[in-house]
Every structure is written in structure tokens, then in C-alpha cells.
């Protein structure tokens with residue numbers, strides 16, 4: 001997000017969802033995760049309108065792993081989206097939120113028998129099969145329960161997205177999906193077509209996350225049509241749905257130049273139209289699974305400034321009351337972020353500091369170097385664009401409680417996840433002696 005797009009009030013405080021962020025920090029304490037819900041809704045609308053213009057049949061399936069909570073699933077339900085889950089925990093939360101089971105896809109490269117049972121018992125929309133063992137396990141569940149379910153096959157298309165190594169998933173050497181190059185896809189197809197309890201509705205591929213170029217998606221769209229044409233010829237089976245995954249990049253700093261959903265979607269659709277026409281295939285239904293691009297820019301992590309260390313002639317560390325426990329991304333991926341001082345939005349930027357977390361790790365640096373106004377204890381810093389893979393990857397490292405999460409919209413704020421207490425931290429512990 002560009003900091004000039006941020007809204008401030010007459011006290012020069014940052015406003016999130018119409019609410020004064022300094023008040024939020026004082027009301028709920030810090031570290032605090034705040035979502036501007038209207039931003040989430042706007043981004044969903046941008047994706048939808050890009051598809052609507054094309055006349056294509058489509059579904060947008062939000063990737064829960066970016067941020068999953070009862071409140072989030074409720075917003076998604078209101079906006080009519082689908083969602084994908086990757087664990088029994090995400091599935092449980094979506095169902096508890098009253099999210100429609102038939103709009104849930106279940107992903108994962110090692111789903112357990114119990115997780116598959118849970119999916120079947122709750123009649124979820126589709127299980128996205130990832131490996132041969134899973135085909136066997138799901139078949140067993142379905143036959144034991146005398147029922148059937150929709151499935152898709154997750155394919156590894158052999159496309160390397162230009163992104164962080166940990167964010168690539170579509171290359172041949174990946175732990176996810178059935179490899180196309182070596183023919184695992186066809187072997188899986190034959191197995192699934194022979195199981196009457198499984199209805200194969202489509203194929204899926206996801207090339208990675210935080211991707212800026214459209215080429216990877218164009219290549220993927222072409223590849224999925226090529227596979228469909230080949231399968232039609234060889235097996236007289238053609239996928240009705242092409243699920244092209246997520247991965248649409250967002251801007252964390254000035255260095256990032258993201259492409260809007262409209263451009264991504266238009267390019268994908270153009271490729272699909274041309275490729276299907278050439279292959280003499282009917283245009284399929286298209287699904288996408290954006291996670292980061294839906295929630296990333298809507299999230300703000302608020303921290304209170306505490307101690308500082310000034311190393312003469314060298315640098316300064318400003319220490320805040322959160323860090324890698326609520327946002328592991330800088331330590332894990334060397335991810336870059338920008339921050340603002342929410343109670344000093346118009347103040348002159350007079351110092352260059354490291355923004356450091358409170359965890360016992362030298363790598364717990366939230367921002368390597370950034371210009372700030374003169375910072376004193378009690379100032380409230382907001383890290384921007386933290387809505388994806390921030391809270392959802394949070395931990396209790398150093399036995400720090402995870403922060404609270406607040407939704408702000410139309411000038412109202414609502415607590416959607418409570419702050420963990422010290423008692424929560426030991427609620428599963430048992431005495432040994």
C-alpha cells in the first residue's frame with residue numbers, strides 16, 4: 001500500500017475502517033491486528049467485476065490459509081465467495097462460522113483419514129486430490145459411508161513462478177500434486193475415473209504466491225487447456241472446471257509493482273479463449289484461489305514503541321512489543337514491509353531506524369531500515385499490508401500470547417479474535433511431578 005493512500009483525522013492519527021487507530025491501540029492493547037473490512041470487500045469486487053465483464057462461468061475461492069477466523073468466513077459468506085481449506089482446523093472453523101459446506105474445497109498434500117472423513121461427513125463441495133495415497137484413503141471413506149463426493153486433481157504443471165523459493169509450488173520438483181511431466185496425472189485420472197464414488201469435476205494447479213508477472217498464469221492457462229485436449233482424446237474425459245489457484249502479488253513497499261486483478265484475470269481469460277478455440281474445446285468454468293490479494297492490503301499490525309538502542313555512528317534499533325510471533329514473514333522470507341507512526345502521521349521523518357521485535361532472535365527485525373519521525377516510548381507504529389500470512393502464521397514463541405484481531409468498518413470496530421492470555425498459554429500443559 002502506498003502510505004499516501006492512508007487516511008488521517010484532524011489529530012493526524014491514522015484512520016482504519018473509519019476508526020482512529022490510536023484509540024484502537026489503547027482500547028484493545030498492542031500488538032493488535034486490525035483489518036479494514038471495506039478493503040477486503042472492495043478487493044473481492046475487483047476480482048468479481050473482472051470476471052463478470054468476460055461472461056465466463058467462474059468461482060472465486062478465497063485461500064483461507066492467508067487468514068482464517070470465524071469473522072472472516074462470515075464476511076466471505078456475505079460476499080458469496082467460495083473458500084479453500086487446507087486442514088481439519090480450517091474446515092472446522094469455516095463450518096462453525098456457518099460457511100456453506102458446498103462452497104468449500106479441501107486442499108493439502110497429506111490429508112489424514114480423519115480429515116477426509118470430516119470432509120465427507122460435512123458434504124463439502126470438492127476434495128482436491130493431491131497424491132495416490134489420498135485417492136485410496138478417500139475411496140475407503142466413501143465406500144464405508146456408502147456415499148460420493150466431487151473431486152479435482154491437483155496437477156504439478158512444471159511451471160516455475162518468479163517468486164521466493166518458498167513461495168513456488170508449480171515446478172516439477174514440488175511436494176504438491178500429480179506431476180504432469182512424468183505422467184502421474186494420467187495415472188491418477190485413470191484411477192479416479194474407475195471409482196464411481198468420486199465425481200471428477202475438474203483439474204487444479206497453483207504455481208506459487210506473491211507473483212507479479214502474468215506470463216506464469218498465461219502459461220498455466222495454456223497448459224491446462226492442452227491437458228484437457230489430451231485427456232479428451234486419450235480418455236474421452238474433459239475437465240469441466242479449470243482451477244488456476246492463487247498467487248496474485250501485492251505491494252508491500254515501493255519496490256513492488258503489482259498488477260491489478262483486472263489485468264491478471266483478463267490475460268488468463270484471453271489465453272483460455274484462444275487456447276480452447278484452437279483445441280476445439282468448449283470454454284470451461286474457471287476458478288481462482290486468491291488469498292494474499294484479498295486480505296493482505298487490508299491488514300495493519302499495531303505495536304507500541306518501547307526501548308531503543310542507539311549505536312553511536314552506526315544505527316538505531318527501535319523495539320516494539322510484538323515481532324516474529326505475530327509476523328514471521330520478515331524473518332522467514334526476508335519479506336519487506338513499510339510502517340507509519342499512527343499518532344504522528346504528518347511529523348517530519350528525522351531518523352532512520354531498524355524496527356525490531358521483542359523475541360529472543362537477532363533475526364527478529366520487522367523492518368530493516370526505514371525513515372521515521374523521532375520515536376519515543378508509547379508511540380504507536382502500524383506495519384502496513386500485514387493481513388495475509390501474518391496472524392495465520394503466528395506462534396507462541398517465547399511464550400508470548402498471540403495478539404487480538406479487530407475488524408473495523410464504517411467507523412465501527414469489533415473484536416473478532418481475543419488476545420491470548422497467559423492462562424491460555426498453559427491450558428494444555430499437564431503437571432509432570
Ligand SMILES: Cc1ncc(COP(=O)(O)O)c(C=O)c1O
Pocket residue numbers: 063066107169206208209210245246247248289290291292293388
Ligand atoms: C493451492 C493454493 N491455492 C491458493 C493459494 C493462495 O495463494 P495467494 O495467497 O498467494 O493468493 C495457495 C498459497 O500459495 C495455495 O497453495
Ligand SMILES: N[C@@H](CCCC[NH3+])C(=O)O
Pocket residue numbers: 065167169209210329333388389
Ligand atoms: N506463507 C507464504 C505464502 C504461502 C502460500 C501457501 N502455498 C507467504 O507468507 O508468503
